[in-house]
Amino acid sequence: MMENLNVFAVRTLTQKEYFAPGHRSCQGCAEALAVRLVCKALGRNIIIAAATGCMEIVSSPLPFTSWRVPWFHCAFENTAAVASGIEVGLKVLMRKGRIPQKKIVTVGMAGDGGTADIGLQALSGALERGHDFIYVCTDNEAYMNTGIQRSSSTPFGASTTTSPAGKTKMGQITWKKNMAAIAAAHNIPYVATACPSYPMDLIQKVKKAADIKGAAYLHILSVCPTGWRSAPDLSIKLGRLAVETGTFPLYEVEHGRYHLNIDFPKLKPIKEYMKLQGRFRHLTEEMIEEIQARINHDYEQLRERDKRGF
Amino acid sequence: MISFKIDGQSVEGKEGAHILEVALDAGIEIPHLCYNESVKPYGACRLCLVEVTKKGRSRMTTSCNYPVMEEIEVFTQSEKVLRARRMIIELLVSMCPGDKLLQEMAAKMGVQEFRFKKEDKDCILCGLCARVCDEVVGAHAIQFASRGDRREMVPPFGGEAMDCIACGACVVVCPVDVVRMKEEGDERTIIRWKHTLKMKSCKVCGNYFAPWFQLEKFREKAKLPKDFYDVCYTCRS
Numbered sequence: 178m179m180e181n182l183n184v185f186a187v188r189t190l191t192q193k194e195y196f197a198p199g200h201r202s203c204q205g206c207a208e209a210l211a212v213r214l215v216c217k218a219l220g221r222n223i224i225i226a227a228a229t230g231c232m233e234i235v236s237s238p239l240p241f242t243s244w245r246v247p248w249f250h251c252a253f254e255n256t257a258a259v260a261s262g263i264e265v266g267l268k269v270l271m272r273k274g275r276i277p278q279k280k281i282v283t284v285g286m287a288g289d290g291g292t293a294d295i296g297l298q299a300l301s302g303a304l305e306r307g308h309d310f311i312y313v314c315t316d317n318e319a320y321m322n323t324g325i326q327r328s329s330s331t332p333f334g335a336s337t338t339t340s341p342a343g344k345t346k347m348g349q350i351t352w353k354k355n356m357a358a359i360a361a362a363h364n365i366p367y368v369a370t371a372c373p374s375y376p377m378d379l380i381q382k383v384k385k386a387a388d389i390k391g392a393a394y395l396h397i398l399s400v401c402p403t404g405w406r407s408a409p410d411l412s413i414k415l416g417r418l419a420v421e422t423g424t425f426p427l428y429e430v431e432h433g434r435y436h437l438n439i440d441f442p443k444l445k446p447i448k449e450y451m452k453l454q455g456r457f458r459h460l461t462e463e464m465i466e467e468i469q470a471r472i473n474h475d476y477e478q479l480r481e482r483d484k485r486g487f
Numbered sequence: 488m489i490s491f492k493i494d495g496q497s498v499e500g501k502e503g504a505h506i507l508e509v510a511l512d513a514g515i516e517i518p519h520l521c522y523n524e525s526v527k528p529y530g531a532c533r534l535c536l537v538e539v540t541k542k543g544r545s546r547m548t549t550s551c552n553y554p555v556m557e558e559i560e561v562f563t564q565s566e567k568v569l570r571a572r573r574m575i576i577e578l579l580v581s582m583c584p585g586d587k588l589l590q591e592m593a594a595k596m597g598v599q600e601f602r603f604k605k606e607d608k609d610c611i612l613c614g615l616c617a618r619v620c621d622e623v624v625g626a627h628a629i630q631f632a633s634r635g636d637r638r639e640m641v642p643p644f645g646g647e648a649m650d651c652i653a654c655g656a657c658v659v660v661c662p663v664d665v666v667r668m669k670e671e672g673d674e675r676t677i678i679r680w681k682h683t684l685k686m687k688s689c690k691v692c693g694n695y696f697a698p699w700f701q702l703e704k705f706r707e708k709a710k711l712p713k714d715f716y717d718v719c720y721t722c723r724s
Contacts, residue, residue, distance in 0.1 A: 189623060192525075
């Protein structure tokens, strides 16, 4: 319900910034926006364990930092393990009375490489053990910080430096890994997808994830103008288009029950989303049609799940 | 900056700030329901009661609208405060027995039994929706009606809130989540204010993106051209 709320609802949010401005992300970075909104929604009593990635690089160049909340930098492969350790540590310290009893939210934060590729086993373990934490994956669909190498989250047909478009191959030859479905398959209480182009929706989902007891997984699409070869002023529009074309549907899975948050009577053609991005510009009509067919199929499946409830 | 003490911890607040915001900034938890940063403090829910000691005299006061001063000492966990807080939450739960958040808060404060006669209200009368509507939105669509125990938050004359632009700000701020919104086809309804607005559809993609009435108001106020809101935010280039 919160997806179309305009300017006034956003003004009732806190004005405090926990992810400080002045960090070194590129122009038009929607990932920085996503992290800022996540921090805003969670407030002050949180501990973040963040993997290496864009957000670590831009927010903590020694001796500066953008974090006004406790923040822990860990390796690519163990974000979820570190977050679960923090959560259990806090629990034990509270039980022993070393620190006062209060609600401290533990957050694991990583990019798509740190989640879908390298950190997957740690994440799977943490979700299966059922730690009370939130895992936030900010998905910009490639290893952007090291120079746009493909990840398993890169969509089909996208040209990256390790899946370049040329005579023999047309960019990425595999489909995007459905991380939200993998997380939902662990039967955790809450899984959701969000996008910073819909800020109220994102904030409500983060708050819900913090309130729920048990593990929660949030998959946030963050537009990356550098890697997607798009104009920096189009980041918000691209995020909206990704949702409106059905490429990245916004839904949540609560205790196994699917709920599509925003549904359109008619999806926009995928071409509108692709023509704004340089990484798709080599695609031929047939390939676009193939992608369109796949997206329609996936979206239809999601709609059915929404109707059925599971 | 004004420095003072909360629970023995030295904190600093800007001049004109109130105790609650300084405490929350310093990570000291004080339960509260009717406080929101975007509007003026109101002191309706009384849950943020604290004990303030000034020049040797102590008094109980709501921390959300008590300005910070030099040489005051604030206690948020004293026996007196906890007792008062337990009483308030007991009264709140008795007024709105169906509310989950209130029950959770009560359980946290150690209140198990509720001795008062239960009413079947759902609104805690914090007035946050009306204050946001006045101060943030500027629509003045809703206000308190009646006084005393008959006080309630209703649309004007118990009918339909004609000035409501269905922006959803009240839906977001409501601390107990009783103001709800419904979107069906081309209509958006704020259920509690009994107001249904037709949605405008985009000329390019055909998706509904905002209520007609709201866009007309914006257009009038900002003196925008007539076709300004013909296309939705995404289709606008």
